[in-house]
Amino acid sequence: MIAFRLGLFLVLVVLGAAAVSLVWVPQDVGAMAIANKLKPPTLAHPMGTDHFGRDVLSMIMVGARTSIAVALVAVGIGMGVGVPLGLAAAANRGGWLDEIIMRGNDLVFAFPSLVIAILITATFGPSAVNAILAIGIFNIPVFARVTRGAALSLWTRDWVMAARVAGKGRVRISVEHILPNVANLLIVQGTIQFSLGILAEAGLSYVGLGAQPPTPSWGRMLAESQTMISFAPHLAIFPGLAILFTVLGLNLLGDGLRDALDPRLRRSR
Amino acid sequence: MLRYILKRSLSLLVSLLIASVVIFAAVEVVPGDPASYMLGMNAQPDTLAALRDELGLNGSLIQRYLGWVGGMLQGDFGVSYTYRTPVAGMVADRLAVSLPLAIYALALSTAIAFPAGIWAAARRGRLGDTMVMGATQLGVAVPNFWFAMLMVLVFAIGLRWFPAGGFAGWDKGLWAGLHSLTLPAIALALPQAAILTRVMRSALIDALSEDYIRTARAKGLTRGQALRRHALRNALIPVLTIIGMQFSFLLAGAIIIENVFYLPGLGRLIFQAISARDLIVVESVVMILVFGVIVVNFAVDLAYAAVDPRLRARE
Numbered sequence: 001m002i003a004f005r006l007g008l009f010l011v012l013v014v015l016g017a018a019a020v021s022l023v024w025v026p027q028d029v030g031a032m033a034i035a036n037k038l039k040p041p042t043l044a045h046p047m048g049t050d051h052f053g054r055d056v057l058s059m060i061m062v063g064a065r066t067s068i069a070v071a072l073v074a075v076g077i078g079m080g081v082g083v084p085l086g087l088a089a090a091a092n093r094g095g096w097l098d099e100i101i102m103r104g105n106d107l108v109f110a111f112p113s114l115v116i117a118i119l120i121t122a123t124f125g126p127s128a129v130n131a132i133l134a135i136g137i138f139n140i141p142v143f144a145r146v147t148r149g150a151a152l153s154l155w156t157r158d159w160v161m162a163a164r165v166a167g168k169g170r171v172r173i174s175v176e177h178i179l180p181n182v183a184n185l186l187i188v189q190g191t192i193q194f195s196l197g198i199l200a201e202a203g204l205s206y207v208g209l210g211a212q213p214p215t216p217s218w219g220r221m222l223a224e225s226q227t228m229i230s231f232a233p234h235l236a237i238f239p240g241l242a243i244l245f246t247v248l249g250l251n252l253l254g255d256g257l258r259d260a261l262d263p264r265l266r267r268s269r
Numbered sequence: 270m271l272r273y274i275l276k277r278s279l280s281l282l283v284s285l286l287i288a289s290v291v292i293f294a295a296v297e298v299v300p301g302d303p304a305s306y307m308l309g310m311n312a313q314p315d316t317l318a319a320l321r322d323e324l325g326l327n328g329s330l331i332q333r334y335l336g337w338v339g340g341m342l343q344g345d346f347g348v349s350y351t352y353r354t355p356v357a358g359m360v361a362d363r364l365a366v367s368l369p370l371a372i373y374a375l376a377l378s379t380a381i382a383f384p385a386g387i388w389a390a391a392r393r394g395r396l397g398d399t400m401v402m403g404a405t406q407l408g409v410a411v412p413n414f415w416f417a418m419l420m421v422l423v424f425a426i427g428l429r430w431f432p433a434g435g436f437a438g439w440d441k442g443l444w445a446g447l448h449s450l451t452l453p454a455i456a457l458a459l460p461q462a463a464i465l466t467r468v469m470r471s472a473l474i475d476a477l478s479e480d481y482i483r484t485a486r487a488k489g490l491t492r493g494q495a496l497r498r499h500a501l502r503n504a505l506i507p508v509l510t511i512i513g514m515q516f517s518f519l520l521a522g523a524i525i526i527e528n529v530f531y532l533p534g535l536g537r538l539i540f541q542a543i544s545a546r547d548l549i550v551v552e553s554v555v556m557i558l559v560f561g562v563i564v565v566n567f568a569v570d571l572a573y574a575a576v577d578p579r580l581r582a583r584e
Binding site for chain 2: 003103106107109110111112114115116118119123195199202203206207222225226229230233236237239240243244245247248251252
């Protein structure tokens with residue numbers, strides 16, 4: 001429970017910082033003040049300034065928006081496509097549709113995700129939108145598999161049989177009865193994929209394939225700090241901590257939700 | 270069993286076929302003509318046409334696809350547009366860095382995860398367990414390239430124990446090679462070790478709740494003896510599955526870490542090839558990686574079926 005609360009706290013801090021940055025930041029992230037460059041943390045700049053004299057705290061606050069937006073939309077893509085596929089596969093268990101969907105899943109899993117993400121961003125040009133696409137595609141099989149797995153066991157329940165006797169078709173049963181019962185699992189999986197998305201976005205922007213300048217992003221802040229790490233380590237430390245705490249918060253939140261929503265899982269943990 | 274092997278082999282071939290079509294199609298839509306990349310802006314049209322012909326870029330889509338797949342089946346992965354050397358040789362050179370790096374990282378992660386997972390499972394719910402689980406939470410949340418940068422700051426720039434980047438080469442000796450791969454291997458191993466520790470722990474805890482453990486305890490074995498002699502073996506199956514998955518991930522997934530340390534590995538080769546529009550290198554290397562993953566999965570499936578007859582029946 002402590003872990004869950006800590007996770008919730010961390011996530012709320014990051015969400016709060018991102019929300020506040022929409023209306024207020026300590027210093028405009030576009031404003032450069034070369035005279036003020038590479039200052040270590042002070043009261044005026046709690047996380048120091050970068051090589052253009054920009055306030056690191058402000059950049060991290062605005063960067064949170066990029067990370068959250070990319071990861072959230074990527075989860076949306078994964079759920080939006082993966083869940084219907086998983087429901088369809090379970091409703092047609094053992095049929096050709098099930099076979100095609102599951103083999104397609106295996107195929108996507110066989111591709112090295114990072115390589116494909118790099119290929120996609122290199123093909124269509126580096127941008128936040130293409131990073132979303134690259135991360136989202138690999139969320140699809142994850143949600144399809146989780147949904148199918150959970151739905152398969154639900155299809156054997158008596159209340160599904162009752163719904164069939166009442167004359168409901170597979171689609172209606174999937175939407176009206178199966179989906180609400182797998183929603184818990186999907187929320188938990190969504191939290192996990194969200195945190196993986198934050199890490200993936202950071203990695204892609206680190207190699208220059210995520211959000212492009214002047215949009216601040218945590219990964220690119222780390223990439224830019226690399227050559228200055230020996231004399232301005234604060235440039236590398238704070239964006240990294242931002243990623244670490246966000247991912248940690250989401251993971252703790254996900255674990256806590258899983259325990260709360262499915263007490264049976266507590267046994268093995 | 271034979272029926273199962275045949276069925277799985279057929280599905281393996283279909284997967285490889287679809288993968289090759291997908292990779293070929295994906296690379297085909299990459300904008301930019303490799304010939305004009307190689308010759309620059311001021312190239313004469315006839316020189317361009319001649320080069321396109323030489324690179325085999327003039328045939329129809331199907332001709333080029335068949336040429337590519339046919340070549341690979343004979344071990345010919347094409348010739349790099351930018352380096353003008355056979356792709357097979359380049360891949361072999363890069364594997365000399367990537368393969369040892371992946372093995373090194375996997376060895377480190379296993380060496381950390383086994384004792385940590387066993388220790389935590391044996392102390393389930395107590396302080397030691399909580400500490401190990403807390404550490405794994407941090408391990409999976411740390412971006413490994415950031416951890417790599419911090420290690421460079423401390424161990425390369427500060428203490429000067431390791432180089433900040435680059436690869437010494439195996440011709441300087443095994444020690445020099447391993448020395449330059451140590452920081453990258455640790456950075457890669459950290460999140461993997463955290464995941465593996467959790468899998469090891471929960472597999473052990475599941476195994477410890479089985480009836481045969483109660484029987485073993487009733488026979489007079491201590492908790493530790495029952496864990497080592499009976500639970501550990503049964504917990505290894507999920508752990509080995511994860512190790513297999515991690516190996517293929519480490520081989521292809523080191524791109525970012527290779528970038529942090531300027532290592533001439535397979536990942537950096539793909540990255541450079543994509544930027545230089547060296548499409549034949551991209552196609553072939555991605556295909557080799559996907560082939561590796563699909564074949565490893567196939568082998569794992571067969572091994573399971575051989576061990577566990579229930580899996581054969583389920584198909």
